[in-house]
Amino acid sequence: MQKILRPLAMILALASATIMSACASGQPPDTPSANTSLSETRSSGPSRWELVRWQRPDGTLRDIPHGDNGQPIIFDFNDGIDSPQGTVSGTSGCNRFTGGYGKTSTGIRFDRIAGTRMACPGPRMELESALLKAMSSPFTTVGTQPSAGSMGRQIVWKTADGDLLQFVEREGVGRRGAKIDAASGKEKIVYIDSQRVECSGVGKMQCYRWRESPDAPWQLWYGAIEGLDFEPGVSYKLRVREYQVPNPPADASSIRWQLLDVEERSRAK
Numbered sequence: 163m164q165k166i167l168r169p170l171a172m173i174l175a176l177a178s179a180t181i182m183s184a185c186a187s188g189q190p191p192d193t194p195s196a197n198t199s200l201s202e203t204r205s206s207g208p209s210r211w212e213l214v215r216w217q218r219p220d221g222t223l224r225d226i227p228h229g230d231n232g233q234p235i236i237f238d239f240n241d242g243i244d245s246p247q248g249t250v251s252g253t254s255g256c257n258r259f260t261g262g263y264g265k266t267s268t269g270i271r272f273d274r275i276a277g278t279r280m281a282c283p284g285p286r287m288e289l290e291s292a293l294l295k296a297m298s299s300p301f302t303t304v305g306t307q308p309s310a311g312s313m314g315r316q317i318v319w320k321t322a323d324g325d326l327l328q329f330v331e332r333e334g335v336g337r338r339g340a341k342i343d344a345a346s347g348k349e350k351i352v353y354i355d356s357q358r359v360e361c362s363g364v365g366k367m368q369c370y371r372w373r374e375s376p377d378a379p380w381q382l383w384y385g386a387i388e389g390l391d392f393e394p395g396v397s398y399k400l401r402v403r404e405y406q407v408p409n410p411p412a413d414a415s416s417i418r419w420q421l422l423d424v425e426e427r428s429r430a431k
Contacts (some may be wrong), residue, residue, distance in 0.1 A: 178191060187320065210327040211237045211317070212250075213293075219324035224289065225256065235293065235396065239263065243317070255290035256282035269319060271300040296321040332386075347403040349422065354387070354398040356430040389421035399426035 213235035216224035226266035227234055233253050241248035247264040254277060258294075275297055281287070301319035304326070308315055315331045355371035360381050370383040387402065402419040 181286040197199075209239050209242045210332045211239070211243065212332045213237075213327060214330050215326075217326040217328075224292070225285070227286070227290065234339050236332075243331075252297075254293050256286045257290065258281060259294075266300055269301045272297045272412075289290070296325065296327070298321065301327070346419070347405040349401060350374075350404055351425070352400050352402055352419070352424040353378075354390075354400060356397040383419075385418065387419045387421055390424075396427050396429050398424060401425055 166325055171309065171399055183414070191363040200295075209256065211224055214225050218224065236252040238252050239245065239248060239250050241422075245265075250263045250272065251258065251260040257278040257280050259275055259277035262273045264271055264346035275294065281292070299322035301321060303317060304320050305318040306316065317329050319327045319329070321327065339349065344404070350373050353376060358368040358370055359382070361367055361384065367384070370387065373380050373385045384394060387400070388399070392402065400421060401423040403422055405418040405420065
């Protein structure tokens with residue numbers, strides 16, 4: 163039975179309580195059954211997911227990178243998270259990784275995971291090692307949430323060791339917004355700075371800095387750039403299609419940018 167709760171933190175609390183109760187009684191915790199499909203309103207194709215919470219079986223939390231606290235842990239599913247199988251790539255805490263994934267009757271499995279071998283500070287390497295170890299065994303889906311306002315879909319997976327990993331779908335490679343009339347958009351060239359900066363929208367967030375020409379002043383872009391796999395430290399010249407969004411949510415932009423082409427990219431010196 164699929165569990166769809168609001169807020170999704172309730173799933174984490176309930177699952178944690180189940181695990182801790184089972185440990186106290188000396189019995190192994192039951193594995194919740196789950197319908198792993200999340201396809202409610204999104205198109206097929208790539209989707210990007212960020213690890214936003216990691217809870218251990220005893221209820222304590224791992225410190226995970228996000229915002230200006232380092233490169234977030236990202237999973238990019240080439241055929242979308244709802245596909246029966248495909249390839250996955252992303253960042254694992256320090257390095258980039260790539261491999262395969264396949265849906266199981268209760269969740270998801272990863273295989274053939276390989277990554278780069280860059281050295282990072284001790285805590286990040288420890289986090290990455292724990293994540294890659296967890297990915298060596300299937301994850302069980304214990305909760306999903308189709309959407310929450312302007313937030314993307316969410317999912318909670320339980321690892322073989324009983325940790326709870328909460329992922330949120332992010333704008334980026336392939337996350338689709340609502341369908342719009344392509345003829346209504348206009349093409350434009352934008353220059354994107356090599357680093358995002360902290361800004362304030364509904365709350366604190368990371369914004370792109372952009373300008374219309376190399377000599378123009380920087381402006382803040384609060385939304386996503388759909389289709390851009392942004393790499394910190396790299397500046398971009400992009401050709402995008404700009405759309406007006408009819409009746410946007412109060413906490414969302416009235417303009418969308420969809421990547422058409424990366425005309426130039428250069429690493430900051």
